[in-house]
Amino acid sequence: MGEKPILPGFHPDPSICRVGEEYFIANSSFEYVPGVPIHRSADLVTWELVGHALPDAEEIASPEGAEGASSGVFAPTLRHHDGRFWLTTTTIGRIREGQLITHAEHPDGPWSEPVRVPDTIGIDPDLAWDDDGRCLLTWRSMSPPGICQVEIDPETGERFGEARMLWPDGGLADTEGPHLIRRGHWWYLIVAEGGTGLGHGVSVARSRDPRGPFEQHQANPIFSHRSTGHPVQATGHADLVERADGGWAMVFLGIRQNGSFPPSHVNGRETFLAGVDWVEDWPVVDEDVLAGAADPAGFIERFEALGARWVSPSVARESFSHVDDGLVLAAGRDADSAEQTRVLCSRVSALEWDATAAVDADACLSVRIDAGHWYGAEIVGGVLRARAVSAPFDKVLAQAALPVGARLALRARARDGYHSSGVGPDTVSIGYEADGEFTSIAEIDGRYVSTELAGGFTGRMIGLEAVGGEARFAEVVFAPR
Numbered sequence: 001m002g003e004k005p006i007l008p009g010f011h012p013d014p015s016i017c018r019v020g021e022e023y024f025i026a027n028s029s030f031e032y033v034p035g036v037p038i039h040r041s042a043d044l045v046t047w048e049l050v051g052h053a054l055p056d057a058e059e060i061a062s063p064e065g066a067e068g069a070s071s072g073v074f075a076p077t078l079r080h081h082d083g084r085f086w087l088t089t090t091t092i093g094r095i096r097e098g099q100l101i102t103h104a105e106h107p108d109g110p111w112s113e114p115v116r117v118p119d120t121i122g123i124d125p126d127l128a129w130d131d132d133g134r135c136l137l138t139w140r141s142m143s144p145p146g147i148c149q150v151e152i153d154p155e156t157g158e159r160f161g162e163a164r165m166l167w168p169d170g171g172l173a174d175t176e177g178p179h180l181i182r183r184g185h186w187w188y189l190i191v192a193e194g195g196t197g198l199g200h201g202v203s204v205a206r207s208r209d210p211r212g213p214f215e216q217h218q219a220n221p222i223f224s225h226r227s228t229g230h231p232v233q234a235t236g237h238a239d240l241v242e243r244a245d246g247g248w249a250m251v252f253l254g255i256r257q258n259g260s261f262p263p264s265h266v267n268g269r270e271t272f273l274a275g276v277d278w279v280e281d282w283p284v285v286d287e288d289v290l291a292g293a294a295d296p297a298g299f300i301e302r303f304e305a306l307g308a309r310w311v312s313p314s315v316a317r318e319s320f321s322h323v324d325d326g327l328v329l330a331a332g333r334d335a336d337s338a339e340q341t342r343v344l345c346s347r348v349s350a351l352e353w354d355a356t357a358a359v360d361a362d363a364c365l366s367v368r369i370d371a372g373h374w375y376g377a378e379i380v381g382g383v384l385r386a387r388a389v390s391a392p393f394d395k396v397l398a399q400a401a402l403p404v405g406a407r408l409a410l411r412a413r414a415r416d417g418y419h420s421s422g423v424g425p426d427t428v429s430i431g432y433e434a435d436g437e438f439t440s441i442a443e444i445d446g447r448y449v450s451t452e453l454a455g456g457f458t459g460r461m462i463g464l465e466a467v468g469g470e471a472r473f474a475e476v477v478f479a480p481r
């Protein structure tokens with residue numbers, strides 16, 4: 001069974017579509033700008049980041065600093081219809097304005113100015129088109145609670161008629177994440193149930209009409225890893241796609257926990273893949289096919305340009321960074337502040353990794369969950385400090401002189417906690433690299449930068465900051481083990 005994600009690291013709430021021989025996945029991104037990353041693949045195994053659907057911080061509407069943690073953009077749906085890519089999602093900071101819709105001819109943009117559908121308060125919107133070309137918006141409504149649907153004009157956001165309830169609350173907790181899929185004469189409503197934690201699962205209903213009524217499968221949830229020993233847990237929030245060869249596939253999110261009980265996960269909810277068979281016109285998940293996944297990729301970044309992997313919480317990255325003989329960051333937080341603000345980030349894609357940064361001034365290389373939960377190797381007044389922040393706690397673990405020409409360095413190593421107690425998911429070492437050799441000045445249990453402790457919906461990121469004044473990063477290296 002597939003134990004490796006196809007999109008490792010913080011890539012939750014996947015939505016997939018196919019155009020010809022190529023596949024495209026959009027993921028939720030919460031407070032990070034630009035938002036909603038889109039990946040492309042020709043084989044469902046190797047994926048390339050091609051861009052983001054929401055480039056503007058104003059649309060993402062996330063407060064800066066700790067207040068913005070896990071706000072911003074929730075789960076998207078990505079579809080291709082009539083020669084265009086269509087994307088719909090929820091921005092929590094503007095939730096009362098309704099669900100957001102944008103479109104583009106190409107997945108790397110430019111994406112249109114978003115419109116919003118009035119009186120659709122809730123989350124997790126989906127788009128589908130019936131046989132007459134009429135567009136249906138389906139979403140998780142808060143009032144009344146359940147999966148609702150209304151016909152719309154996706155170009156303008158205009159509604160036609162009243163919303164109808166397709167799947168009222170009353171079964172498993174948190175019925176959400178709807179996707180309306182057509183196969184033959186049947187329309188399938190795929191939903192997430194049981195919450196996005198360890199009880200997460202996939203349920204399905206079907207109808208001859210995309211407007212319902214829908215018949216729920218008697219064996220719901222049709223897919224879940226809850227109460228099993230599978231290394232991938234919290235599986236759910238699925239989307240289905242017909243493959244180019246006529247078979248079907250399902251993408252879904254899951255987490256990989258580690259350490260002693262209760263275990264922790266650090267890289268957020270990741271995107272996994274499974275096959276789908278059809279038995280009596282119901283989907284049956286087959287995890288023994290399509291289980292291949294590429295190893296996580298590292299990078300050597302010398303900042304000839306600001307690549308698509310780099311994002312920043314709540315604000316446009318261009319507002320404090322530019323490329324000029326390396327990456328130049330404007331002054332961020334003061335050295336005595338524990339709350340990260342202007343930080344340039346890239347997703348952590350592996351459970352074990354090394355990261356280094358060459359920088360010319362007071363700065364910080366960190367691994368973070370959010371603005372108040374991070375470990376960092378920081379230079380302050382020319383002195384290297386190993387710092388651990390897990391709000392409300394803030395501690396400098398050690399200090400050391402930084403050798404001339406040395407690089408800031410972090411290292412994460414997973415731990416096996418099955419036979420002992422008090423063991424976190426990994427150990428993070430903080431120090432420097434000189435002449436290719438890593439020197440640790442402090443080590444700390446990774447659980448304090450885990451979702452189980454920090455809360456929220458994101459995952460670990462590598463962060464770059466200027467501390468107190470401007471700083472230039474000449475090179476950053478991320479190397480999975």
